[in-house]
Amino acid sequence: MTARVGVVTFPGSLDDGDARRAVRLAGGEPVALWHRDTDLHQVDAVVLPGGFSYGDYLRCGAIARFSPIMENIIAGAREGMPVLGICNGFQILCESHLLPGALTRNDHLHFVCRDQKLRIENAGTAWTSDYEAGQEITVPLKNGEGGYVADERTLDELEAEGRVVARYLELNPNGSRRDIAGISNAAGNVVGLMPHPEHAVEPLTGPTTEGLGFFTSILKRLVTAR
Amino acid sequence: MSTPAKPPLDTVAHATGTPEQPQPWAELGLKEDEYTRIREILGRRPTGAELAMYSVMWSEHCSYKSSKVHLKQFGEKAPHSDAMLVGIGENAGVVDIGEGWAVTFKVESHNHPSYVEPYQGAATGVGGIVRDILAMGARPVAVMDSLRFGAADHPDTKRVLPGVVAGIGGYGNCLGLPNIGGETVFDPCYQGNPLVNALCIGVMRHEDIHLAKAAGSGNKVILYGARTGGDGIGGASILASETFDDAKPSKRPSVQVGDPFQEKLLIECTLEIFRENLVTGIQDFGAAGLSCATSELASNGSGGMRVDLDDVPLRDSTLTPEEILMSESQERMCAVVEPDKVDRFLAICEKWDVIATVIGEVTDGDRLEIYYHGEQIVDVPPRSVAHDGPTLNRPLARPGWQDELQADTPDRLERPASAELTRLTLLQLVGSPDQGDKSWITDQYDRYVLGNTVLASPEDSGMIRIDEASGLGVALSLDGNGRYAKLDPYTGAQLALAESYRNVAATGAKPLAVTDCLNFGSPEDPAVMWQFSEACRGLADACQVLGTPVTGGNVSLYNQTGDTAINPTPVVGVLGVIDDVERRTPVAFRTEGSLVYLLGDTRDEFGGSAWAQLAHGHLGGLPPQVDLERERLLAEVLIAGSRDGMIDSAHDLSAGGLAQALVESCLGGGIGARVVVPDTIAAFTFLFSESAGRAIVSVPRSEEVRFTDMCRARSLPAARIGVVDGDALDIQGQFAVSLEELREASASAVKF
Numbered sequence: 001m002t003a004r005v006g007v008v009t010f011p012g013s014l015d016d017g018d019a020r021r022a023v024r025l026a027g028g029e030p031v032a033l034w035h036r037d038t039d040l041h042q043v044d045a046v047v048l049p050g051g052f053s054y055g056d057y058l059r060c061g062a063i064a065r066f067s068p069i070m071e072n073i074i075a076g077a078r079e080g081m082p083v084l085g086i087c088n089g090f091q092i093l094c095e096s097h098l099l100p101g102a103l104t105r106n107d108h109l110h111f112v113c114r115d116q117k118l119r120i121e122n123a124g125t126a127w128t129s130d131y132e133a134g135q136e137i138t139v140p141l142k143n144g145e146g147g148y149v150a151d152e153r154t155l156d157e158l159e160a161e162g163r164v165v166a167r168y169l170e171l172n173p174n175g176s177r178r179d180i181a182g183i184s185n186a187a188g189n190v191v192g193l194m195p196h197p198e199h200a201v202e203p204l205t206g207p208t209t210e211g212l213g214f215f216t217s218i219l220k221r222l223v224t225a226r
Numbered sequence: 227m228s229t230p231a232k233p234p235l236d237t238v239a240h241a242t243g244t245p246e247q248p249q250p251w252a253e254l255g256l257k258e259d260e261y262t263r264i265r266e267i268l269g270r271r272p273t274g275a276e277l278a279m280y281s282v283m284w285s286e287h288c289s290y291k292s293s294k295v296h297l298k299q300f301g302e303k304a305p306h307s308d309a310m311l312v313g314i315g316e317n318a319g320v321v322d323i324g325e326g327w328a329v330t331f332k333v334e335s336h337n338h339p340s341y342v343e344p345y346q347g348a349a350t351g352v353g354g355i356v357r358d359i360l361a362m363g364a365r366p367v368a369v370m371d372s373l374r375f376g377a378a379d380h381p382d383t384k385r386v387l388p389g390v391v392a393g394i395g396g397y398g399n400c401l402g403l404p405n406i407g408g409e410t411v412f413d414p415c416y417q418g419n420p421l422v423n424a425l426c427i428g429v430m431r432h433e434d435i436h437l438a439k440a441a442g443s444g445n446k447v448i449l450y451g452a453r454t455g456g457d458g459i460g461g462a463s464i465l466a467s468e469t470f471d472d473a474k475p476s477k478r479p480s481v482q483v484g485d486p487f488q489e490k491l492l493i494e495c496t497l498e499i500f501r502e503n504l505v506t507g508i509q510d511f512g513a514a515g516l517s518c519a520t521s522e523l524a525s526n527g528s529g530g531m532r533v534d535l536d537d538v539p540l541r542d543s544t545l546t547p548e549e550i551l552m553s554e555s556q557e558r559m560c561a562v563v564e565p566d567k568v569d570r571f572l573a574i575c576e577k578w579d580v581i582a583t584v585i586g587e588v589t590d591g592d593r594l595e596i597y598y599h600g601e602q603i604v605d606v607p608p609r610s611v612a613h614d615g616p617t618l619n620r621p622l623a624r625p626g627w628q629d630e631l632q633a634d635t636p637d638r639l640e641r642p643a644s645a646e647l648t649r650l651t652l653l654q655l656v657g658s659p660d661q662g663d664k665s666w667i668t669d670q671y672d673r674y675v676l677g678n679t680v681l682a683s684p685e686d687s688g689m690i691r692i693d694e695a696s697g698l699g700v701a702l703s704l705d706g707n708g709r710y711a712k713l714d715p716y717t718g719a720q721l722a723l724a725e726s727y728r729n730v731a732a733t734g735a736k737p738l739a740v741t742d743c744l745n746f747g748s749p750e751d752p753a754v755m756w757q758f759s760e761a762c763r764g765l766a767d768a769c770q771v772l773g774t775p776v777t778g779g780n781v782s783l784y785n786q787t788g789d790t791a792i793n794p795t796p797v798v799g800v801l802g803v804i805d806d807v808e809r810r811t812p813v814a815f816r817t818e819g820s821l822v823y824l825l826g827d828t829r830d831e832f833g834g835s836a837w838a839q840l841a842h843g844h845l846g847g848l849p850p851q852v853d854l855e856r857e858r859l860l861a862e863v864l865i866a867g868s869r870d871g872m873i874d875s876a877h878d879l880s881a882g883g884l885a886q887a888l889v890e891s892c893l894g895g896g897i898g899a900r901v902v903v904p905d906t907i908a909a910f911t912f913l914f915s916e917s918a919g920r921a922i923v924s925v926p927r928s929e930e931v932r933f934t935d936m937c938r939a940r941s942l943p944a945a946r947i948g949v950v951d952g953d954a955l956d957i958q959g960q961f962a963v964s965l966e967e968l969r970e971a972s973a974s975a976v977k978f
Contacts, residue, residue, distance in 0.1 A: 011490075011491055011578065012400075012487050012490055014400075014402030017676065018674075018675070018677040050675075051402065052400050052487060054487070055400075055486075055488075056487075057487070110392070110669075110670055111395050111396070111672075113668075113669050113670070113671060113672050113673060113674065114669055140674045142399075142672045142675075144399075196674065198677070199674040199677060201677075202677075204808060205678060
């Protein structure tokens, strides 16, 4: 018995195939979800993949947040369904108010694609339990609007509650406040991450395979929960 | 402000009745004999809409009128290849790579628009080539680009380069296509004429090849994608202003504006339409928009088509019919669909939020007829527009300065007199914009998306996995050297091919086919035409020897400012296939203790070299010799070395010679090397000569005997020149440079 992990395709999603591959390589059953779907096809968890949903018009993630499928995802997430938003998915989660703060234009004003070193700060979330707290990993990062911002009180809260899931090491690639690469909600089931673990799951095509842990974490969690 | 009176519609009937009405054919770029010929074809004067269509389809850009007599050789001399499924003449060639897979690839220029408006010019260059590939029935899977700019420190380069790079990235990243390689070269000759050549690779199953044609009377013509707006109209606005408003010419932007999101939807929508087998013909919209798409579709089919311009969805309701025909609005495609499949076609477009409209149908006649407000404004034989444009045999003459240029050899140039000066020469080379680290550029491109990128910049070739189960993949390299071609265009074109071929083989892939982008000055200059004809002849001859046919490509002329043309710049893309991408060979040294072998012969060859340019600002003499049989042999050894696991790394030697290649292999792996200069050659020549047909490989000690036996058996010179070791590049008895110092020099070379 394996777990079904949905991967949403919005118009303009780009890394949906990669996210499905990562779920498969981790041992799960990837389920393609379409933005106009109104039911979640009995998936146990959802990945919102990277890309430029709806062309990122207006603001990254601002339109996707209102797409039909998001209604059930937002409701599910509030009831504890695990949701991982990667890059554009992180932006959608912020726009949906499932996560606080926002992602802004990189401080150097260029799109950047690089192999990025991270530290997993919280190995207690639904998506990071296969890592050790403090573990350093390298996965691709690629974004034009990846600078995480929030007001000081929110940032302090995130830090105090251990909700900073991952932090940039060595180089802050986009001007994120406090080097934040990813955060979670208070319950730990919803995680937003700017770097791309789904591109680091095979030695052939990734800089490492250290991104696989996000996907094995959720599968272990779901299978154990049964 | 008074509203100008609505201009009378120049219908076919009106044109027939007003034979003497003057027309702005010269302003539209037509020659008098061309205008006369159009009148002969039609038996009357053309309408404004017809004149617009002919003028743009008979332009150099669309008709290849100056170049086609020379391009013929690529077909005539094409080596036999079992791998060719579709040859030159279609949107792009299709190559069989085995296991039922086929690949289509093509490079195309977008030079002039990228100078005028760098971001949009480059972005729409990517968009255009991607639609070309899509129209063949293939899923686009990767892009590459070959770029030329003026001097790196020129203020205008700071305007053009960042815009071009952001445009390529902005469009390609948004389409979800990995950018897997290319090249960037700086030279003052490109100051007013930067080159932006974009390449796209697409993949399909054999049974999915789709060709542009409109067979079948009653079939519907569907325009889908973006609405038509006033962008990229250029010529047609001359027509509008001449005819309709003498006081004030209408202003239309000449550069198109791209919307990659729309194109991403167009790609997914089109692929779904292909999967359900809903089209009999398909054509992308490129230059000349609707004029080009309808005339090409019609003339490739049975010949007749009727189109109603009133049905074209517009972004700007004030467009004249001429402007609608000419508009180069991006992200549009045209399909021919059997009537009973139209509903399903439209449903798929609706799913992807793509606007689709039936604008006409295939007729059993042989005319392309276009109607506007119920009146006929175009009635032409479509072939006469799309295929029977003028062919020019332009005069060509070897330029008077060629002999003088070749006689000015680099032998007179002062070479570094000491080991320390040689060391400084190396650092200067490594830190030059041409040879330095390009990650400021390539880091703005997504190389990971789709999860199949096996190799990307700064590897010798880009490589992608095609079949996840079997590991089948392709490698692609894109190379050109305008300095070599200036010294000798015949040899220069062959050197571009040889380098690209070598780069593909260095990664372990077997070269199969070629695409080319020929960037030259004005064809009206006999010297430029001579360069062009020599380059074509050189490339066609070399393709014949190497067994790699040219499958398609593009010509860009008029790259000049005043009387000064750019260096002739043939850019050559080579596609190779590799059975198992796990066996790829990277550039970087990987293992301490591996042995470094130099393959091939090193001669004293500095004509057109990076050193001559950097140290002396010199361009003269002859480019390096070409030995195509040697290139083929070298490729065989590199491929066998990869297949049989005999080599750790391989790197082609080109600009900057051995020194540059060693630096890149060291920096790539973060490991140094100790290198010994053979007694038989001067250290300077050994390090910096640009002799072709060479590569360095690193061989694990356990494989040394097997590898050297293979080279000996095949008579390929292989000299053991050193060992991978330490944290410096140590040219023993000469000098050493730490990796740190090399990295610093290289990293600071290209930053904008």
